[in-house]
Amino acid sequence: MLTTAQDLPKSIDETLSLLAGAGYIADRSLATVLFLSLTMKRPLFLEGEAGVGKTEIAKVLSQCLGRRLIRLQCYEGLDIASAVYEWNYAAQMIEIRAAEASGIQDRESLSRDVYDPKFLIRRPLLQALEQDQTQGAPVLLIDELDRTDEAFEAFLLEVLSDNQITIPELGTIRAEQPPLVIVTTNRTREIHDALKRRCLYHWVDYPSAERELAIVEAKCPGAGETLSREVVAFVQRLRDEELFKNPGVAETLDWITALMELDQLALDPDVISDTLGVLLKYQDDIARMEGSRINEILTDIRKDLDGVE
């Protein structure tokens, strides 16, 4: 389980090393915006292609700060009942029946009893605001916000700017310490300016070759040096190929794990074409890569790698 809550980092360098300690290799721009978000207590809005490690940031943050991670996965039709709170209707019904049976006629007290916080089912957003403060403010991850609709986005404005939620029967609930909020989106639609205004924005890009190699070494320490270098170089080259969907870091890690399972020590054209489905998820892209193209890229990267050494 989680240990006691750590203090927030005091500088950008501290943020960098904190993340590195938990196995997340961040570049300086990300560390800067994350540090600012933590000190300014503003939500961090992360945008970027799928699989570049946006969600991972929240997970790592909760892990290395020793805070609880509360995750709200967004989807179309997400409403207050599944995001914030819901009353436990069955228990409420029993309460009403019990009151009836014992002959209580006083409506005022009945409604006070029925809308008691004990009947409240707390969903992620309410949990994040009501978190026991001795453990420090939790990390609230609002994942793939673009999946939900604008109505919900508008509701989030109150939560994100004032850290409060209004429940008609109970009144306004306000967090003593604002949660550390990370909002991610894959850009399947544009998020409204009003929401972006309340957040710090960062575009998470594909990592550079050095950083990707560092990530691979941190996450898959068992892979040999040759394999890691070749895989990273190959994936980096693929991203220049005008594919419909470029492979993300997640795919790189999947691929290298797959190759390790197949006991590969270096890349060869046959294995690449057999395992291309781990990297590329569109038939058009796979068709484009199959055949001689793989060979060409492989010869290219080998030449580059030899040149470096």
Next chain:
Amino acid sequence: MTEQTAPTNGGRLAENVAYFGRALRAAGLPVGPAHVVDAVNALTMTGIGSRDDLYWVLQSVFVKRRDHRAVFDEVFELFWRSRGLVEKMISILSPVANPSRAEKQKAGAARAAEALLKAQDQQKELPEPDLEVDARFTVSGKEILQSKDFEQMTVAELDDARQAISELALPSDVVRTRRFQPSSNGRRFDMRRTVRHMMRSGGDLVIPHFRSETETHPPIVALCDISGSVGQYTRIFLHFLHMLQLRGRKVHSFVFGTRLTNITRQLQAKDPDEALDACSAAVEDWSGGTRIATALHRFNRDWSRRVLGQKPTVILFTDGLERDTDEDLAVEMDRLHRSCRRLIWLNPLLRFEAFEARAQGIRMMLPHVDEFRPIHSLNSMADLCAALSGETTAVRDPKQWLRPVGIRPSDAKTGGEVHGQA
């Protein structure tokens, strides 16, 4: 009315403000007598120190919405100008005035000038009103307008066409969302409302409440060709998109010539002139050549995930006369077709009776669209609205245009059996 007013006594001031109010009303602002009274009162209270003061006092009274400001500015500019008014009037009235220059006026300028000039004309013609002026508003006039080609319309007719577009019946296509709303005949039990209503009676009376899925309009994504060959139609079509957006439909608009530009934000301005001006400013390649395949490739790569996420209806507006036709065009069209709810191709070339799908580009694109429609008149625009509502006709089936050249597609209009001969 053109003289600079003397602020000292109320003599000419009230009269001038009243005329100014009428000019604003004629230009389309909701200005009533009460506003004029307010304005006169405000002016007598503040006094007029300078032209700027006058401007701000009048604006605070007459402008109630942001998009009225452009029109107000122009009317003010014309009305309270001390010098040069006559020249301006002459330049607007001049028969040799270049119409393209008129289009490049500032937003609201045309309406302001028209409003002022109309007021003048009416004053002159007061003794003997000319009934012929209103002839185009008669039924027959409107009917002609409905089927007239946009390219053949005069400036006045285009204005009427724009007006008619803003009054078009909106498409009524709906999709169900996963969000719920209370409904008396819904199928899902609404526990929350049921318990809440139970409390009113102290728990005695249980009246079940229900809810059902909300319905909403699917978004529309428009990809619009702005090459020189379809220039006039593009402007009208952008008016159409602007109208849809103004009336609450979710529209993403893109224009392409040699490159792709997103003009969704520009079209958000409430005033149609202002919106189109913003579009022209944002687009660098207006009235140039077209590269459809390149534009579609950019769209598929950079935008499709962002705007096609919620399965919109895609409207592609182009004449399809592509210069560099190769496999890419078919591939990109196919990708676009598979990512959206419905792909409707609007082609101004269909206005010609004898149109045949001979061009290589057109033949490559046709297999990948759901509907192929003309877009040259108000009637065809109304048909488009109907088509968006889901009323499809065999006449608009793209496959019939792919038959060997020589068989006239319009023959298919006579009956469904011809359709099977392909």
